[in-house]
Amino acid sequence: MIKYFRLLLLPFSVLYGIVVLIRNKLYDTGVFKQTGFDLPVICVGNLVVGGSGKSPVTEYLVQLLSDRKIAILSRGYGRKTKGYILANQMATAETIGDEPMQFYRKFPNVTVAVCEDRVLGINRLCKEHDVILLDDAFQHRRLKPGFSVLLFEYQKLLSTQFLLPAGNLREPFSGYQRADVLLVTKAPEMITEAQKSLCRSKFDSANVPELFFSYLVYHELVHLTSLENKPWSSILPTTTVFLLTGIANPQPLLLHLRQYTNLISHYDYPDHYQYNRNNIQELIKAYHEDPSDSKIIITTEKDAQRLLDAVLKELLLNLPVFYLPVKIAVQEEDKVTFDQKILDYVSSTTRDY
The missing domain is CATH 3.40.50.300 (P-loop containing nucleotide triphosphate hydrolases)
Known part of the structure; x- marks a missing residue:
């Protein structure tokens, strides 16, 4: 369905491309x-x-x-x-x-x-x-x-x-x-x-x-508020991960997590998504209802900045919420x-x- 929808949009992409090419040429030539x-x-x-x-x-x-x-x-x-x-x-x-x-x-x-x-x-x-x-x-x-x-x-x-x-x-x-x-x-x-x-x-x-x-x-997981580190060795095949992401492409992160456990409940939102109380309460409810003895909430370092909002931070208090720092090499x-x-x-x- 998405493939056909994209085909319908192709004429608009051509028009968009012409406009951008002209704009770039005007900058390149100093106009x-x-x-x-x-x-x-x-x-x-x-x-x-x-x-x-x-x-x-x-x-x-x-x-x-x-x-x-x-x-x-x-x-x-x-x-x-x-x-x-x-x-x-x-x-x-x-x-x-x-x-x-x-x-x-x-x-x-x-x-x-x-x-x-x-x-x-x-x-x-x-x-x-x-x-x-x-x-x-x-x-x-x-x-x-x-x-x-x-x-x-x-x-x-x-x-x-x-x-x-x-x-x-x-x-x-x-x-x-x-x-x-x-x-x-x-x-x-x-x-x-x-x-x-x-x-x-x-x-x-x-x-x-x-x-x-x-x-x-x-790198090692970092607690959202206390900033304590948690080693990856603590994530076992029996650990349930509640993954919260609002990034453009969470696939590399999912691939990394699956090296440790396949028990992943992914709460996937659009890039830069502004989480609200209902989003977080839904996550917390699922966390508490899960019968696993070993469970954790993981998010990205970028998402963590939004979760430190006063209201959301209060909701997540006393829960094992960790973010995952990532670097390039x-x-x-x-x-x-x-x-x-x-x-x-x-x-x-x-x-x-």
Whole structure:
């Protein structure tokens, strides 16, 4: 049914693609003005709607550039506010968005801000920072980043993709040519040369930036409020997992969980979903009615930011609610070159005082 519905939408995708191509051409030829900056500005983006692992990659860059004074600037998708907001102790997922909230809680030495207008946001941040990391700004063409890391989720890269609204592409696939490096995310940890070659075949060999590969690394579970760690060895084949997700693609997480137990009740919501009291009460009711001796509630680190809302947090009090931190690891044969490209760009970009 969905397949036929997408076919009906294809004419609209053609129109959408024409509009985006014209817009990009006007920026590429200088008819539409772009604003650049004299300090390092690194954009982490993708071509599709939904998650390609931008948050873990942004966090990877924070770690890589930890000796610099860093600011992360995001649109703050899903927030209930507008304009420029600097994250502080009063910030919540509702005021700045779940991903910026995650960055703010995770990196106390990094400035986190949100603004729909990235140029305005950078102007507010640039004087007091050495590097600006832009979370999801590849299509924000009014801004000219100094360096762009474009992400491609492994499974999506290998499948046929269509432009909006028939598919998930925000712009034609050829937009990858604007990037400085391409990073395949969520690839198999033990990826083969044949699998890499298949990924490379998706790009025009004459106009492709360097392509790197990465995979997800899941860490120990962390309690939602006490922050105590729980080892994976505590998840047994007889453990019932109540999985709560509001992310674009929970499949890699499900695959990881199934290494430990197949007793998974998945409460699956759309990306950035704002949980309400009824959603959480439904989950709690199912948890209490389950007869298992061993049971746990697991969510993602991004979802945890929304569950820390005062009302929801109170409902979940005294329950074993844990979130799962995830990082990316760049393939060993790619890591040195990938890291050095970022470091060389940052060190070679000097500010004009």
